[in-house]
Amino acid sequence: xxxxxxxxxxxxxxxxxxxxxxxxxxxxxxxxxxxxxxxxxxxxxxxxxxxxxxxxxxxxxxxxxxxxxxxxxxxxxxxxxxxxxxxxxxxxxxxxxxxxxxxxxxxxxxxxxxxxxxxxxxxxxxxxxxxxxxxxxxxxxxxxxxxxxxxxxxxxxxxxxxxxxxxxxxxxxxxxxxxxxxxxxxxxxxxxxxxxxxxxxxxxxxxxxxxxxxxxxxxxxxxxxxxxxxxxxxxxxxxxxxxxxxxxxxxxxxxxxxxxxxxxxxxxxxxxxxxxxxxxxxxxxxxxxxxxxxxxxxxxxxxxxxxxxxxxxxxxxxxxxxxxxxxxxxxxxxxxxxxxxxxxxxxxxxxxxxxxxxxxxxxxxxxxxxxxxxxxxxxxxxxxxxxxxxxxxxxxxxxxxxxxxxxxxxxxxxxxxxxxxxxxxxxxxxxxxxxxxxxxxxxxxxxxxxxxxxxxxxxxxxxxxxxxxxxxxxxxxxxxxxxxxxxxxxxxxxxxxxxxxxxxxxxxxxxxxxxxxxxxxxxxxxxxxxxxxxxxxxxxxxxxxxxxxxxxxxxxxxxxxxxxxxxxxxxxxxxxxxxxxxxxxxxxxxxxxxxxxxxxxxxxxxxxxxxxxxxxxxxxxxxxxxxxxxxxx
Amino acid sequence: xxxxxxxxxxxxxxxxxxxxxxxxxxxxxxxxxxxxxxxxxxxxxxxxxxxxxxxxxxxxxxxxxxxxxxxxxxxxxxxxxxxxxxxxxxxxxxxxxxxxxxxxxxxxxxxxxxxxxxxxxxxxxxxxxxxxxxxxxxxxxxxxxxxxxxxxxxxxxxxxxxxxxxxxxxxxxxxxxxxxxxxxxxxxxxxxxxxxxxxxxxxxxxxxxxxxxxxxxxxxxxxxxxxxxxxxxxxxxxxxxxxxxxxxxxxxxxxxxxxxxxxxxxxxxxxxxxxxxxxxxxxxxxxxxxxxxxxxxxxxxxxxxxxxxxxxxxxxxxxxxxxxxxxxxxx
Numbered sequence: 002x003x004x005x006x007x008x009x010x011x012x013x014x015x016x017x018x019x020x021x022x023x024x025x026x027x028x029x030x031x032x033x034x035x036x037x038x039x040x041x042x043x044x045x046x047x048x049x050x051x052x053x054x055x056x057x058x059x060x061x062x063x064x065x066x067x068x069x070x071x072x073x074x075x076x077x078x079x080x081x082x083x084x085x086x087x088x089x090x091x092x093x094x095x096x097x098x099x100x101x102x103x104x105x106x107x108x109x110x111x112x113x114x115x116x117x118x119x120x121x122x123x124x125x126x127x128x129x130x131x132x133x134x135x136x137x138x139x140x141x142x143x144x145x146x147x148x149x150x151x152x153x154x155x156x157x158x159x160x161x162x163x164x165x166x167x168x169x170x171x172x173x174x175x176x177x178x179x180x181x182x183x184x185x186x187x188x189x190x191x192x193x194x195x196x197x198x199x200x201x202x203x204x205x206x207x208x209x210x211x212x213x214x215x216x217x218x219x220x221x222x223x224x225x226x227x228x229x230x231x232x233x234x235x236x237x238x239x240x241x242x243x244x245x246x247x248x249x250x251x252x253x254x255x256x257x258x259x260x261x262x263x264x265x266x267x268x269x270x271x272x273x274x275x276x277x278x279x280x281x282x283x284x285x286x287x288x289x290x291x292x293x294x295x296x297x298x299x300x301x302x303x304x305x306x307x308x309x310x311x312x313x314x315x316x317x318x319x320x321x322x323x324x325x326x327x328x329x330x331x332x333x334x335x336x337x338x339x340x341x342x343x344x345x346x347x348x349x350x351x352x353x354x355x356x357x358x359x360x361x362x363x364x365x366x367x368x369x370x371x372x373x374x375x376x377x378x379x380x381x382x383x384x385x386x387x388x389x390x391x392x393x394x395x396x397x398x399x400x401x402x403x404x405x406x407x408x409x410x411x412x413x414x415x416x417x418x419x420x421x422x423x424x425x426x427x428x429x430x431x432x433x434x435x436x437x438x439x440x441x442x443x444x445x446x447x448x449x450x451x452x453x454x455x456x457x458x459x460x461x462x463x464x465x466x467x468x469x470x471x472x473x474x475x476x477x478x479x480x481x482x483x484x485x486x487x488x489x490x491x492x493x494x495x496x497x498x499x500x501x502x503x504x505x506x507x508x509x510x511x512x513x514x515x516x517x518x519x520x521x522x523x524x525x526x527x528x529x530x531x532x533x534x535x536x537x538x539x540x541x542x543x544x545x546x547x548x549x550x551x552x553x554x555x556x557x558x559x560x561x562x563x564x565x566x567x568x569x570x571x572x573x574x575x576x577x578x579x580x581x582x583x584x585x586x587x588x589x590x591x592x593x594x595x596x597x598x599x600x601x602x603x604x605x606x607x608x609x610x611x612x613x614x615x616x617x618x619x620x621x622x623x624x625x626x627x628x629x630x631x632x633x634x
Numbered sequence: 635x636x637x638x639x640x641x642x643x644x645x646x647x648x649x650x651x652x653x654x655x656x657x658x659x660x661x662x663x664x665x666x667x668x669x670x671x672x673x674x675x676x677x678x679x680x681x682x683x684x685x686x687x688x689x690x691x692x693x694x695x696x697x698x699x700x701x702x703x704x705x706x707x708x709x710x711x712x713x714x715x716x717x718x719x720x721x722x723x724x725x726x727x728x729x730x731x732x733x734x735x736x737x738x739x740x741x742x743x744x745x746x747x748x749x750x751x752x753x754x755x756x757x758x759x760x761x762x763x764x765x766x767x768x769x770x771x772x773x774x775x776x777x778x779x780x781x782x783x784x785x786x787x788x789x790x791x792x793x794x795x796x797x798x799x800x801x802x803x804x805x806x807x808x809x810x811x812x813x814x815x816x817x818x819x820x821x822x823x824x825x826x827x828x829x830x831x832x833x834x835x836x837x838x839x840x841x842x843x844x845x846x847x848x849x850x851x852x853x854x855x856x857x858x859x860x861x862x863x864x865x866x867x868x869x870x871x872x873x874x875x876x877x878x879x880x881x882x883x884x885x886x887x888x889x890x891x892x893x894x895x896x897x898x899x900x901x902x903x904x905x906x907x908x909x910x911x912x913x914x915x916x917x918x919x920x921x922x923x924x925x926x927x928x929x930x931x932x933x934x935x936x937x938x939x940x941x942x943x944x945x946x947x948x949x950x951x952x953x954x955x956x957x958x959x960x961x962x963x964x965x
Contacts, residue, residue: 364937371958374793377843418741 004503005099012106016041028095033058035098036072036090042105043075050075062619065091076101079108091616092609096600126483167214170201231464235457543571674721675803676714677829679839684708685717712823714811782872783816783898784883784891788952789863790817791916793825793844793959797861799854800868803829806848809867813846816894818913819920832857884948890915923957 010020018038030038040054054075058065069087076085081104089097199208234244399406546567554561676685685707705721724740779786789796790813798813800806810828814820827847830836832854840847840860847861855864864873897911926939940950940957 367955367958370793371961374959375961418738421741422738 004500005103008500009099009102009106012109013038013042013102016045016109030093030098032091032093035093036068038102039072039076039090039105042102042109043072043079046079046105046108046110050078062616062623065616066620076105079105081105092612094604094609096603165210167207167211170211170215231461235460543567674714674718675829676717676807678712678824678827679836681824682708682710683712683717685714685721687718687721712826779870779872781891781895783894784887785863785872785874786813786865787816787890787894787912788883788887790814790846791959792952792955794862795844795860796846796863796865797854798846798848798865798867799850799852800848800866801850801852803848803850805867806850810846810848815909816912817916818909819916884946884952886919886949886952890919919956920960923953923960926953927957 014020016038018034018041020034020038036058043050043054044052054071055068058068066087069090072090073085073087081101083097083100083104085097085101089101201211230241230244234241237244237247239247399410547564550560550564550567554564674685674687676683678684687705705724707717707721707724709717720740786796788794796813798806798810800809807828810826811823814823814826825843825845827840827845830840830847830849832849832851837860854860855866858864858875862875864875865871866873893915894908894912897908926943929939937954940954945953
């Protein structure tokens with residue numbers, strides 16, 4: 002019982018009840034303490050219910066009575082199934098208090114539920130710590146720079162911020178190509194010349210960033226290769242090197258194609274684009290100093306490019322007069338006009354040249370086509386005529402003996418036809434088994450394909466399982482470490498191991514007792530059975546003897562006497578048995594009555610009764626006072 | 635084609651070159667993924683015609699594990715009906731399960747011109763005349779384009795490259811085989827390539843001459859380097875490519891166009907009547923040209939001679955190119 006009480010008191014202290022140090026057991030709980038404990042428990046269990054209740058007993062008796070009733074109601078709402086009323090709180094008895102407090106403490110929500118919901122793991126712990134620190138910092142009010150205490154300086158001023166500037170580092174690990182690891186010079190370089198990573202960066206600020214970047218790059222490359230290999234690499238059934246080389250070739254080909262396609266349209270449209278660029282440039286030049294050379298070159302260039310499009314001519318021609326219009330000065334204008342007319346003459350000449358050339362080209366193309374056509378036709382005609390010539394030559398050779406040759410030719414034809422047919426059948430004989438073989442091999446191939454794909458999928462699933470189990474193992478190790486540290490940091494006031502030991506002991510005790518009880522019960526049953534059988538036997542024996550003796554009793558005097566003795570013996574033994582049974586019953590009753598006495602003694606009934614009478618008197622007085630007040634007022 | 639999905643060659647006589655083999659495999663619809671089997675397809679490749687008929691194998695037959703087969707017949711002449719009939723007879727492959735019988739029949743046709751078929755009657759080569767083949771396509775199909783047929787007519791006269799597109803091969807074949815009938819005076823069906831894929835080998839083959847080519851692939855409309863005139867059959871749209879400047883039309887063309895349309899709409903006349911009308915008109919034009927040529931020395935026309943007659947520029951252009959096409963131009 003003391004253990005139970007200590008657990009209860011500890012739990013109540015955790016809830017917030019102010020239990021004195023020397024209160025050792027529930028026996029010593031006063032009504033006020035009890036009420037406070039119950040109210041605090043209810044508040045934790047169900048804040049809605051508990052909000053309406055006050056943790057302290059008011060002095061007035063009727064108020065106390067009311068408080069008791071509401072508390073009892075609240076406990077019943079929560080689910081307490083025992084008998085409860087105001088008397089439990091005001092005139093309490095130990096067993097009732099104990100059961101009520103145990104029920105309430107059990108109902109308290111478990112704190113462990115929150116803890117298990119939080120993710121475990123080192124990173125989670127770290128993140129939680131970070132979150133807590135940031136929250137604490139945010140809670141601090143922002144203070145203007147002048148008033149800052151050193152505590153605030155760290156968190157609120159700009160501080161030593163560094164931009165994220167990285168620098169490629171080289172280390173022996175990052176060059177893992179098979180080509181370079183064997184070279185002696187490379188290893189020498191790595192050993193003797195290459196500076197350590199901390200020295201490779203110009204300033205300390207970039208070092209962290211560079212290291213992070215390099216590590217992230219390597220990690221992501223490794224992960225990508227892993228995932229790609231698992232998904233596609235295994236499917237292609239190549240070794241890793243082959244797969245890599247094939248991928249490289251594929252990428253190179255694609256790059257080539259892209260470059261080629263990008264270069265082609267560029268080259269096609271280069272001409273007009275170049276010309277338009279040039280004309281833009283020329284337009285910009287027009288505003289500035291008139292450099293005739295440039296302009297002349299411009300018109301040259303533009304119209305040699307676009308000689309087929311005569312629409313450009315008016316535009317270029319318009320460029321000339323516009324230029325002349327912009328100039329200032331009379332003689333300058335004259336000179337300009339002379340030059341202009343010369344240029345225009347030249348231009349016209351060129352245009353006519355161009356047209357002539359165009360017409361020539363067209364003519365040439367058409368005649369070329371016609372000539373080709375003719376040529377082709379003639380060639381075809383030639384070949385046909387040649388064939389006919391051959392045939393006619395042969396026929397002429399055969400003409401002298403026309404009929405016989407015709408017959409011979411026909412027989413030749415038939416013979417060759419038959420030969421072809423026989424060859425065909427022979428080939429067919431060869432072909433059929435080959436085709437069957439081909440089909441059979443194909444089937445085998447496809448079956449093997451199926452099998453290998455099945456095995457691949459198995460491999461994949463194994464990979465996944467491995468992955469998953471390694472992760473789980475890692476997580477579990479982390480949680481274990483974390484929990485060990487947590488366990489060490491836990492306060493040691495309540496020794497749970499002692500409790501668990503006691504509980505296990507009690508459980509084993511109970512088991513033993515149960516066994517003993519069952520043994521005793523079985524013994525009792527056995528005894529009862531024996532008694533029953535013996536009684537039965539006795540009755541039967543007595544009946545038989547009785548009859549037997551009675552039969553003889555009529556005739557013989559001594560038998561009558563012995564019959565009387567037998568009857569008396571039977572009667573007395575019966576009485577004995579009866580007395581023994583009564584003794585047993587009475588002993589049981591005595592035990593029950595003793596138990597009841599004990600429980601009643603614990604109830605403190607007398608003291609409670611006195612208190613009730615006093616309180617009753619107090620209520621009566623209060624009632625009288627209130628009635629008087631009402632009458633006055 | 636057999637159960638495994640392979641398409642295998644069974645037999646070829648005489649030998650078939652490997653690139654022709656490739657082309658034929660491509661044309662033969664057994665290698666294509668679609669389930670749509672065309673019973674009869676023909677086309678031209680490097681001056682020889684091929685005719686493919688495909689048959690699905692129904693149970694029960696002597697052939698196990700074969701789902702479909704195709705018969706390919708190549709020859710130098712254009713006569714789809716003849717070869718269709720021949721292929722039907724050769725389909726006795728089904729019954730016997732071996733190509734030997736087929737070989738016998740084919741050789742009989744080659745040597746004697748006749749062969750027995752399992753159904754009553756025999757196959758005679760002389761039943762199938764080439765002129766009938768030429769006329770078999772209905773020119774009235776062309777009248778679907780109305781006045782725009784004149785573009786096709788001009789292109790054919792001037793020996794330009796025409797590309798026709800239709801997603802279904804049967805419609806394509808039917809339409810394209812009628813086109814060379816518009817220039818009946820040449821009777822040249824070797825320009826017809828009714829079934830071409832966009833493969834390098836076949837396009838190389840096309841480049842050797844002016845052609846009327848049919849494509850099933852809609853991508854061909856992007857290949858403007860392949861054609862001067864593009865006909866999209868399902869939309870009934872004719873497009874003239876930018877570089878074909880010889881196709882400008884004039885009054886002469888309008889006349890001819892009217893003649894074509896009128897005779898096509900004339901539902902009483904037969905196809906041959908339409909062709910006759912068109913060829914009459916063509917002969918008129920050619921007669922003028924010949925007359926012009928005879929004026930010049932060595933009966934060849936030159937551009938200057940044409941210019942002296944002061945034709946309108948479109949007609950002059952047309953006559954100039956026509957002269958080149960008919961080989962009347964002085965080189």
